[in-house]
Amino acid sequence: LGQGNANLEEEFYGIARYFIKRRRYEEVLDVYEDLLTGLLQTLGEADPMVARCLNEFGLVYFKQRRFRDAERVLAHAITILRQFDGLRDRQLAATMQNQAMVMKHLGRPEESQRLLRQAMTLLEEKAA
Secondary structure, eight states, rough: OGGHHHHHHHHHHHHHHHHHHHHHHHHHHHHHHHHHHHHHHHHSSOHHHHHHHHHHHHHHHTTTHHHHHHHHHHHHHHHHHEEEEETTTHHHHHHHHHHHHHHTTOOOHHHHHHHHHHHHHHHHHHHH
């Protein structure tokens, strides 16, 4: 997996989308767990592809209403993406928007709004 195996990675995401459409979330999580294990072994933890996988985990947890799990993995993805000094701003903004959605459902609207403002700032700076 990793940079040399982008097609294989996309196959994992394709399988996951198949299960998501059928609301078979436990199977989706198994697919993402296998993908994450491979990414960590080949790329290490501080890689945007790892952050993407964590973001996808967060979205599935959100669909399952497992908001605390979603919060945890999305926060980890954000931490990874912040290390790339502007190179991954769109990905970071999208992950922050997902985290904001989770915060809203956890009854933390101030944090949700703060994350949304930060995401919008990133996107506006990228557009300028």
